[in-house]
Amino acid sequence: MELESGNQACSYIIQSQEEEIKRAALELHESINQNLYTLQTGLNFIESGIEQPELRNYAKEMSGLMERTIREVRLLSVELYPNTLSTLGLTAAVKSYAKLFTNTFGILIDVESQGGEKLLSDPESLAAFRVCQEALINIAKYADTDKAKIAFTWGEFSVKIEIKDTGKGFDTNEVMESGRSMGIAAMGERMRLVGGQCNLSSELDKGTTVSIVLPIQS
């Protein structure tokens, strides 16, 4: 009974956080950034009507800063919640994130997909996406490798996703016992909440594989 209510609380906290993150991301993208874009268009219009060179240059600088800000806000919005998840699906969202990840950490990610992609519910695809994200961040932090692979295998009733690196690996028992495994536990919890499974295997000097299996609701 106690365990069940603990799981429900955990599920509620994760869902509330995700909803709030999504709300903030959409607000940044659809409201704040649209306003900034309108302001930038106005600044460009004002700039074209200014005759004094100093003031004209100043308006141009302001317009450049506004352009940078629009880009920052757009990237922040995508970092918080990838809109492609609802529009183009999980594989496209992971591919897009993998590109951003390579640009950030210099680690090349090979994304492979076998079988026809099936439609997942929003919570399912978001959970799978967050696990991929967490696994990649762990690679950047600890694996000491310059490449990794994400493989999707779409079956009729489930999808399997493997995030594999050939980095330095670690002793799983030691990490679990040391209490430094909160990220790993969070990946497992996210999958459990949507009816999936998450397994991790690692071998010293050989690398780490995070494997998730998610049932597909017909």
Next chain:
Amino acid sequence: MEPLKALILTECDRLKHGIPCDFVGVALQNRNNPDITWPYAIGNRNDKHKYITVRYGKGIAGKVISSGTPMEITDFPETILGKITDYPIMLAEKLVAAYSVPLVWNDLPKGALLIGYRHARKFDEQEKQNLREVAQHLESFLSSHFTDE
């Protein structure tokens, strides 16, 4: 090797052996947008720096360029502000200490010169001054990066 690359790498190599340190990197803003890359590195353990692109204001290089002031990290990740993933070059090269100064072109900070160590350490005034002098020398090469010269 193209002339600019050869010139900058020669300076970086001289700096790496002169100090001595484990890693020397030069980050530069792109010509057409404010993004920053690490086109030149000496003492690198891998090629990750070639693929890293940091946004203006982000990462060590982005912060040094946007603020126009040097940045010092003495014991990564213990002494940093923010998350360890905010410092991709430190993670990529397994650096523990780094000092970076801006590279100025046309009166604007447009790049960063960084020296790094794979162990914790502090930087004294003499080392900081030496790095500023090398940075000034490197600045004289930047025209060919930012123009068609």
